[in-house]
Amino acid sequence: MLEARLQEAGTLKRLLDAIKELVTDANFECSEEGINLQAMDNSHVALVAVKMQPEAFEKYRCDRPMPLGVNLTSLTKVLKCAKDDDTCTLKAGDDGDVLGLLYEAKASDRIAEYEMKLMDIDTDTLGIPDTEYDASVTMPSAEFTRIVRDLSLLGESVRIEVNKEGVRFASEGEAANGNVLLKMTEAARQRWEDYDKDEEASGSAVKKEEGDEEGEGAKKGNVKKEVTDDDVVMVDDDDEDGEEEQEVKDDDDDDDEEETDEKRKKRKAGKQGKSSQPPKKPRTKKADGDGGDKGGVYIQLDQHVSLTFSLKYLVNFSKSATLSDTVMLMMSNDVPLLVKYKFGGGSICYYLAPKIGDD
């Protein structure tokens, strides 16, 4: 029996908007670990993996692992019936042939219930290579969206080159060639150097994706559980209170002359939007001399990489910018690119193999 209450139906709506064009049917693998979805895109070129941990939910309960085979087109329709700020509760019985959705308006003067038929889906669960990436680029998701959209006007593919000064996106087309260079900035480094750490600590590092799959399929109860459900509720409440107040006050990111802890947190709240960035310790140093509190990229680099990808897919991936203000691109030569968006209590990862040669 599954019961998962999401504070904001909008989260789920945006999630489905992000992947519904890539994948039409997928199993929502529900367990006490949360809900995971993994699927090849329709043309079997890209892979999308969504993870929603119990923390993503206001309340989460799942007695035993169960796969819920969902037609995403149908689910999208059903979700359209929710208002973004409705509370959304997912329910499934142990037989798992129907998914119930309950929408409750915050004012609780409106309750809507939907039931969606589920289906059996051949779960061709693919192992995701457990890569240590040579290069990791953390950048504003809107910037990534913009770049791939721009370049897709010119050509079919983009070469992404990372060195420690910056990242370059380059495309060649019939009518024109173009390249965009984003420089690493100190401000970006400070903003993001711990961005992915938090997640590893909480047990959902990139590398773990594969393990999860096997865990679900093969054994049960064996899964790591660093987080208890009780914690989830409490943490969630805390966030609620704190964020509200902070965001109200937040109207100027500009004036960080001297940075107080509070200001710093406020700035984060504003900057991250709906994303989940846990507050990080105050950093007294600031050095935003290189300008802009939104631009810039942060790069971690073991080795120079240069890879070519289909823009069509990247454009599709970039739809997830609605879920987070930040995106990470993880690359190693000759292995699939990982494009990762983190959002409150979860993440969405896209994998795309590089093009070989210069086609």
Added chain:
Amino acid sequence: MLEARLQEAGTLKRLLDAIKELVTDANFECSEEGINLQAMDNSHVALVAVKMQPEAFEKYRCDRPMPLGVNLTSLTKVLKCAKDDDTCTLKAGDDGDVLGLLYEAKASDRIAEYEMKLMDIDTDTLGIPDTEYDASVTMPSAEFTRIVRDLSLLGESVRIEVNKEGVRFASEGEAANGNVLLKMTEAARQRWEDYDKDEEASGSAVKKEEGDEEGEGAKKGNVKKEVTDDDVVMVDDDDEDGEEEQEVKDDDDDDDEEETDEKRKKRKAGKQGKSSQPPKKPRTKKADGDGGDKGGVYIQLDQHVSLTFSLKYLVNFSKSATLSDTVMLMMSNDVPLLVKYKFGGGSICYYLAPKIGDD
């Protein structure tokens, strides 16, 4: 060698948006005088002439005249890759087979470079008739956009009639006829009576367009203006007093026996919209009483003109409203209409021959 740096890429983007549907390929004639473009529209009915003087640029250098044959569709794509407030630098070598575009974010953490292939274009440079226009109408560009869009819903063409009281746009269609009358106002006169002078002084009067092709505008001065301001003001005052009645009479010119409520309403609706026409205040007195600071038209008139044009083209021309709040319509009987928009350091002129007879 050409190097031209534009403060805001948005200017160029808007310029291309304005003409790209009319013209697909054109030569950018670069010289130390600036950049000029002149082309017939695809169906060889209209002519568009763009001028960007060196002052339009933050930095401008062009060692020797060179024509850059540009496919505007491609250029539009490349320009889409710039953010509106990026600095945009155009570069071309002396061989002129490639146009380089460099976009720099103001924060300078983002640099994008594009290279566009150029082409050879048969430069059928057309002499633009060197007309002394009998009538010149200066008005808010948004108003013009609105009027031609409105009327294009009814019919194919519009008759533009100018007398010294105002300008009337009239269309007839299967389902309905409509006409919009804009009156000259004192406020508009004050706003615009010198509007085109500046340009004359700086050597780019309307008549000069043709001259520019050959070299430099030899002469200056264009619209004759025998109309005295005094007359205008007085007339305007009269209008103020008897606005309703005057309009009735105007309508009578066309066909009306007597004014019905319905007609009256139609006319008003047409006249107002988002436009200028300030609500008629009870005859305050002087001309500035008609005071919107945005509405009204300014008319210079030697001779009454009445010409008919294809609305389809005018609607296209009116896209340039993104470039300027003001548009000038210059007319003489039986010669092409000139629709002119001026913007920082440049101008865009459209020429369209009138329809003959009543087709």
Added chain:
DNA sequence: CAAGGCGGAG
């Protein structure tokens, strides 16, 4: 209200 994406037709 305008632009981009999708679907249908030639």
Added chain:
DNA sequence: CTCCGCCTTG
């Protein structure tokens, strides 16, 4: 397979 028109989204 390409182009045009309709529909949806920002």
